[in-house]
Amino acid sequence: MYTNIPYRFVPHTHPHYYSYPYAPSPYDSIQSVPASYMNIERQQTIQGQATWTDGGQVTKCGIPWSANEYMTAAVSQNSPYRCGQMLKIVNPNNQRQIIVTIVDQVQGYPVNRINLHRRAFETLGANPQVGVLDIQITPSPQIEEEKWGKYLLEVTQTAYPNYNVTDYQSVEKTQISNTQIREVYDYYLQSPQELITVRGTVVYNPNTNRVTSFDIREM
Template sequence: MYYQQPNYYYGYYPYPVPAYRVPEPIPTDEIQRISGEATWTMGGESTKCGLSWSTNNHMTVAVGNNSPYTCGQRIRVRNPETGKAINATVVDTVHGFPNNRINLHRRAFEALGANPNQGILHIEIEPVRDEEEGRKGEYLQEIVQTAFSQANVRGYDFLGKTEDTSSFVTENYNFFVQTNEGDYSVRGTVSFHPESDQIAALNLEII
């Protein structure tokens, strides 16, 4: 049994859904974590952002139409109960959602260690800062997902970058990989020329 709005499907929630207080807007130039709630969806063929729900290996999210988070922006969503976190890409908006409520793709919901049958998940939300992004995170994530095709890559942390004397930039990432047997991390390193975008070296290592 599901709650249903156009293009959105929510897991059954057996109790009356409490009213949501709309918090003060989050300044986009400040980093702060807020507590909120997440539901889940299987997505739809079209989104208000023009981005597919399959973006970022389905680590995707819809936010309120007045949210400070914008289309294509990545936000960090954490389940305080399990400690699991993902970086989700904003691909859609939902009219009337307060700033502390989001709608995750089902795969993202499950990547947080949640059972879809619970319907609503208490989470923490914060924007991913520019310095946490790097340039090659999504590129490398696609390669990790291909290399570990039977697993689910649920996000990554940007660990930093270095520049060498040959003008190449090296970026380091930690990818979170989820399997039926358990979770593990993959360290990814990619070196590239910042102007031509030419890839010089790439390395993946299970840690």
């Protein structure tokens, strides 16, 4: 983890590109955090903006930028979102959406901005030359509450490196026995050419939290 490292802004390459360690642009207006913003419901969609970064080797969350196939992001230290949380990001200009994992925090960064890894920014259909992109941010409360749903999402994203998980839904949760529970999720994956659905199934022992078996298959 890095502390007390001065962030720097690189104005000569891209006007809103934050190098590592990255920081708020001197042209950004640093906003205080309204109490109402900090108390927002976790599932509420807010209007915000996204910048991009190539990331770095160290993060304050201890999660690498390469996690989730680089569908990762940093948020303000004053943000209501926490390390490891998943957020759904939508580009309202073309309705492209992705699910990103929070891997870093930035001191002094505006609370309504999110700093996406460059790959995530481009997956939204945005040209990095744009610099700042208007977006919609929605926390993913279901996947956060369902430990095994998040586990299957990460497995699915890794198994389909040329696709990005854009949405998901819980299909089934069944207790097979005292030592086995089965959970089933559908994940919607987008590539430049197509949209596919992948169903993930995991069977685990609730007493030990160990996986008995798991399976993913295209629908």
